[in-house]
Amino acid sequence: MIQTRRKIGFELLLKRRFWVIFLFGAILFGIRWTKGAGYLDFYSVLLKPILPGTAQSEWIKAGEDFDKNLRLKLLEEDNIRLRKALSLNQLNNEQRISAAVISRSSKSWWHQLEINKGAKDRVLKGNTVIGPGGLIGLVDSTTPLTSRVRLLTDPGHQVGAWIERTKRHGILTGMGTNRPKLIFLNKDSLAKVGDAVTTSPASSLLPPNLTIGVVQVVNEKALPSPYAIVQLTASPEAIDWVQVLKNNE
Amino acid sequence: MNRNNNELLIFISIIFLPACIIASPDWLNINGISPCWPVIWLLPFSLKNRPLRAALVAILLGIFVDSFTIGDVSYIPSLLTLSLIWSQYGLHNKKIELFLSIGLMAIFGTAFVCVSIWVQKIILYDFLRNNWFHSWSLYVLISKVIVTGLVAPFFSSWLLLSYKKN
Known part of the structure; x- marks a missing residue:
């Protein structure tokens, strides 16, 4: 079939x-x-x-902050110890005196502030004065109850400064305008617009690593040495309270 | 009347003008520049007094004003010169009460004081010699001249009249 x-x-x-x-x-x-x-x-x-929620993320963040603060504290202690070993100047947070600005002349022939703390509060000539944003000047003279601060912008006022990125030193010179001039000591400054200008970590007159300002203009071809125009981060015209940093005694 | 004028003069000379120099009130400033108070005070005094007395007061006033500034340059040379010129002018022109002439003299006086400080700064600081006409110096000079020219006719005329009434 x-x-x-x-x-x-x-x-x-x-x-x-x-x-x-x-x-x-x-x-x-x-x-x-x-x-x-x-x-x-x-x-x-x-x-x-059931994933880690917002509360858990905050715990993690708090933990991270704590870790960072601890590391910062350890690094600062380490820094102080090394600076002592090298006999360098230190930035001591405990020796700060808060003072109010009682008189201001930041545009005239002299650029100065009068503050309400003086020799009675152990403010001395040459002490560093900082405001919100960084360094604003140095104490020029004191009376028992007041001090006169010479601003960085005062014509002829000169302090040492450097650019951390390039490790090049210069002299920050007040020109009467709001922007002082950083005259470099090297022929080749290597500075760029936007570089941060701070006090030198090796300075024996000023506390180390204090913010001063930001480079606005660089003139590499200037003679006898190149210069940069610096925009200050602390504006003396708008500051009502300052802090006087006492030198290490 | 004399007593009242004396009180007014003492008040203005000892309290009001030093207060203006120190406090530099904002409502009397132009772009942060205050009037040249030593000129406002010295002008009527020099016009009304003999050269020797005016010069002596100018020196004392210069010492006083210098004490409120960072002591690199001084007001004394310019104030001394102005006091001598104004007192000589005052001796020969007895009727100086015109509002505008006082203002004009204050303007020239302020310009002279500013130029004197400017020159002293240039002599003192090397880097200012690279470029003589800085924007900052011109800005301060012009602002100071304008604001003093506006304020002086009121204060200086008032002081001059008070001196004359004494």
């Missing part, structure tokens, strides 16, 4: 079983092709309610 071969044709498409197997295969292929992306996304959505 001759058995006829089963017909294989489009009838297969009409069978439900075929479509189930096809769908299953397609899903498997999709999972393999996307490397399980759908599963992972679904898993993350499921886990979302």
Whole structure:
């Protein structure tokens, strides 16, 4: 008896079983092709309610801050110890005197401030005066109850400064305008606009690493030496309270 | 009347003008520049007094004003010169009460004081010699001259009249 071969044709498409197997295969292929992306996304959505929340992120941040503060304190102690070993000047946070500005002349022939702390509060001539933003000047003279501060912008006032990035020293000279001139000691200053100007870490007159300002203009071709115009970060015209840093006695 | 004038003069000379020099009130400033108070005070005094007396007062006033500034340059040379010129002028012109002439003299006096300080600064500081006409010096000079020219006619005329009544 001759058995006829089963017909294989489009009838297969009409069978439900075929479509189930096809769908299953397609899903498997999709999972393999996307490397399980759908599963992972679904898993993350499921886990979302029990993931570390805002409170936990704050704990982590507080921990990080604590760690950073601790490291800063250790580094400062280390810095003080090394500075003592090298007999360098130090920035001592404990010897600060807060004072109010009682008279201001920041645009006339003399650029000066009068503050309400004097010899009675152990303010001495040459003490450094800082305001919000950084260094603003040095104490020029004192009376028992007041002190006169000569601002960095005063014509002829000169202090040592350097640019930390290039490690080049210069003399910051007041020109009467709001922007003093940093006259470099090297022929090649390497300074760029935006560089931060600070007091030298090796200075014996000023506390180290005090912010002074930011370089606005550089003139490399100037003679006898290049210079930069510095925008001060502390504005004496807007400061009502200052801090006098006492020198190490 | 004399007693009242004396009291007014003492008040202005001892309290008001030093207070203005120290406090430098904002409402009397132009762009942060205050009037030249020594000129405002010295002008009527010199016009009304003999050269020797005016010169002596100018020196004392210069010492007084210098004590409120960073002591690198001084007001004394310019104030001394002005006191001598004004007192000579006052001896020959008895009737100087015109509002504008007082203002004009104060303007020239202030310009002279400012130029004197400017020159002293240039002599003192090397770096200012590289460029004589700094924007800062011109700014201070012009502002000071303008604000003194506005204020002086009121204060100086008033003081001059008070001196004359004495």
